[in-house]
Amino acid sequence: MKKNNFNIELQQLSVGYEQPGGNPLEILKAINFSATPGEMVALIGSNGIGKSTLLRTLAGFQPWFSGNIQISGRNLKNINSKEVARIMSFVSTENVRVPNLSVFDLVAYGRFPYTNWIGMLSELDKSVVDEAIKNVGLQGFENRPVMQISDGERQRAMIARALAQDTPVIILDEPTAYLDVSNKYEIFHLLQVLANKKKKTIILSTHDLNIALREVDKLWIATDCGNYQGAPEDAVLQGWLNQLFKNDHVGFDADEGEFFFKKEFKAKVKVEGGGLPLTWTLRALNRKGYQIVMQAEHDYRVVAKENSWELISKGNQKTFGSVYELMAFLETPK
Numbered sequence: 336m337k338k339n340n341f342n343i344e345l346q347q348l349s350v351g352y353e354q355p356g357g358n359p360l361e362i363l364k365a366i367n368f369s370a371t372p373g374e375m376v377a378l379i380g381s382n383g384i385g386k387s388t389l390l391r392t393l394a395g396f397q398p399w400f401s402g403n404i405q406i407s408g409r410n411l412k413n414i415n416s417k418e419v420a421r422i423m424s425f426v427s428t429e430n431v432r433v434p435n436l437s438v439f440d441l442v443a444y445g446r447f448p449y450t451n452w453i454g455m456l457s458e459l460d461k462s463v464v465d466e467a468i469k470n471v472g473l474q475g476f477e478n479r480p481v482m483q484i485s486d487g488e489r490q491r492a493m494i495a496r497a498l499a500q501d502t503p504v505i506i507l508d509e510p511t512a513y514l515d516v517s518n519k520y521e522i523f524h525l526l527q528v529l530a531n532k533k534k535k536t537i538i539l540s541t542h543d544l545n546i547a548l549r550e551v552d553k554l555w556i557a558t559d560c561g562n563y564q565g566a567p568e569d570a571v572l573q574g575w576l577n578q579l580f581k582n583d584h585v586g587f588d589a590d591e592g593e594f595f596f597k598k599e600f601k602a603k604v605k606v607e608g609g610g611l612p613l614t615w616t617l618r619a620l621n622r623k624g625y626q627i628v629m630q631a632e633h634d635y636r637v638v639a640k641e642n643s644w645e646l647i648s649k650g651n652q653k654t655f656g657s658v659y660e661l662m663a664f665l666e667t668p669k
């Protein structure tokens with residue numbers, strides 16, 4: 336394994352596309368982000384803000400307008416593509432549609448910066464590929480055609496390809512898109528192990544904000560009102576999570592550490608009880624748009640017990656056997 340002493344710095348970077356007629360289409364500007372060895376970074380921002388554009392630019396796949404990308408003090412523009420391929424690997428979510436391409440072959444493509452001119456794999460290359468496949472838990476899949484494996488397995492194979500490339504920096508564009516929750520966590524965990532134990536720098540874009548908030552060392556946040564980098568916790572404390580979406584209906588609850596949809600309140604409910612029944616009764620009431628109040632003035636009072644829910648309103652009392660029944664009653668037009 337190569338030692339990672341690559342510091343990445345984006346300085347006043349402006350990225351985007353040349354348009355027909357030569358007009359520059361600037362997508363993100365004045366970006367000042369950095370990543371140090373062994374750090375796991377998540378780039379977050381709303382749809383279309385420019386995450387893929389920024390990551391592709393960082394990986395050296397497209398030119399930028401102004402500013403600098405510095406890799407350990409060297410301008411990326413001055414590093415030739417072969418050397419870049421030994422520093423950074425790039426994982427996208429693109430579906431691989433090559434008939435008969437096996438998982439082993441896909442991962443072996445990662446060895447391209449090291450193979451000879453006819454692309455022959457040495458014994459060392461083969462053992463690196465085997466090791467990469469093992470690291471992502473795909474042993475036994477080596478001969479399976481990539482077109483016949485699941486999205487989660489393909490995502491692991493793509494990460495294995497980056498591991499086979501054996502670069503100190505791995506850039507991943509939405510590595511957890513299309514995955515179920517368990518696979519999302521597994522991929523985040525795998526990437527975290529690579530950052531913590533192998534000291535790789537992991538830079539990924541994601542829409543899995545709740546997982547990113549819990550798992551990464553640093554957030555790069557791109558918004559219309561400016562950009563932020565720092566610990567996820569600092570981002571919350573400084574109110575950056577509320578800047579993420581242009582939509583006024585989505586807010587971030589800093590106490591719960593979760594995003595929520597702002598709704599108009601239907602009625603005021605005072606809730607009593609304790610433990611999990613209380614927590615999940617509050618969740619259900621929130622979900623359906625009831626305002627939880629502590630004070631005496633309320634439309635309903637709910638007492639959440641272990642296996643029953645009492646609803647008191649205007650002197651009447653009813654008992655329910657589940658949150659579902661309670662909510663169904665509340666939602667029935669009176």
Ligand SMILES: Nc1ncnc2c1ncn2[C@@H]1O[C@H](COP(=O)(O)OP(=O)(O)OP(=O)(O)O)[C@@H](O)[C@H]1O
Nearest residue numbers: 352360362380381382383384385386387388389540
């Ligand atoms: N090749 C291109 N030429 C011109 N504009 C492009 C090109 N590719 C993307 N764009 C535009 O650049 C903007 C940013 O796109 P990008 O894919 O980087 O956003 P993103 O943050 O990754 O979005 P998402 O979260 O939806 O994947 C979009 O408005 C998009 O339409």
